[in-house]
Amino acid sequence: MTAVFNASRLAGKTVLITGASGGIGAATALLFARAGTNLILTARRQAQLDEVARAAADEHKAGATGQGGKFVTLTLDMQDKAAVQGLLSRIPDDLRNVDVLVNNAGLVYGREQVGDIDDAELEIMFNTNVLGLIHLTQVFVREFKQRNSGHIINLGSIAGKEPYAGGAIYTATKHAVHAFNGSLLRELVGYNIRVSQICPGMVETDFSVTRFRGDRDAAAKTYEGLQPLTAHDIAEEIVWAAARPEHVNVADVLVFPTAQASATINHRGPLGQQ
Incomplete structure (x- = not known):
């Protein structure tokens, strides 16, 4: 852990992570817990959130920083504007001063082209990936401005570039x-x-399973012939960015697996060949 970043800079801080019930969000929660932070974990699936919180408690003990270790789980649908805007009132008083907001929640459906896109799925993607993120960020920007401190980490994608x-x-x-x-x-x-x-490139998580509407075989084919990134790989980048000295801001990071060079260019098969 210390080889990746200076964990002492994070000890005792409070981190809020959306979409924390699995994938990158869950992996990020575990690394922050090991670094000695407090965690506010949100997602739609309460049972999975509780599992992540229990695993985070184990990671916190393993980190042995002596700080942090308060973990709260709050169900939250990023499409529910009122719930997003009211989230702050549901956070316990001793964790209200959030230091780091990780806007991780997001999803994708299908590979249909324009003209064949389902209207309901279109709206879910925009409401979750964009509007929910903006509504929540506005809440915490107001809080951060009052304290002249804070860190907002947005999960982008090569798809955003x-x-x-x-x-x-x-x-x-x-x-x-x-x-x-x-x-x-x-x-x-x-x-x-x-x-x-x-901004991750190809990451193998249940994110791809959602894209293929639960078809795990189709999702797995996306990564055949190459080694994709893992949720832990991206979690390390998130926590590393949060652990920079206060005067250092990691503004934009694009992370590919070694066998990927763009959204559509990758290498599958033996190395040393184009």
Whole structure:
């Protein structure tokens, strides 16, 4: 752990992670817990959140920092505007001063092209990936401005930098996150509030299973012939960015597996060949 970052900079801080019931969100929670933080974990699935909280407690003990270790789970649907805007009132008083907001919640459905996209799925993607993220960020920007401190870490994607066929809606949502992150960075430069974007390439999690509407075999084929990133790989980048010295802001990180070079260029098969 200490080889990745200086954990002492995070000890005792309070971190809120959306979409923390699995995948990158859950992996990020475990690393923050080991670093000695308090955690507020949100997602739609309470049972899975509780499992992550128990695993985080074990990681916290293993980290042995002597700080942090308060873990709260709160069910939250990022599509529910009222619930998102009212989240702060549900956080226990001793954890109200959040130091780091990790906007991780997001999803994608299908590979349909324009003209064949399901309207309901389109709205779910925008409401979750964009509007929910913005509503929650506004809540904490107001809090952070009052204290002249805080860190907002947005989960972007290569899809926010490079569109591809069959991903019109998802890439549009992630381009929106990219633009929102850039504007936020510029607006908060005078408030000692850090703004970061972590953009993964190919990561193998249940995110892809959702894309293929529960078809695990189809999801697995996405990664055949190469070694994709794991949730833990991206969690390390998130926690590393949060653990930089206060005067250092990691504004934008693009992370690929070694066998990937763009949204659509990757290498499958033996190495040493194009």
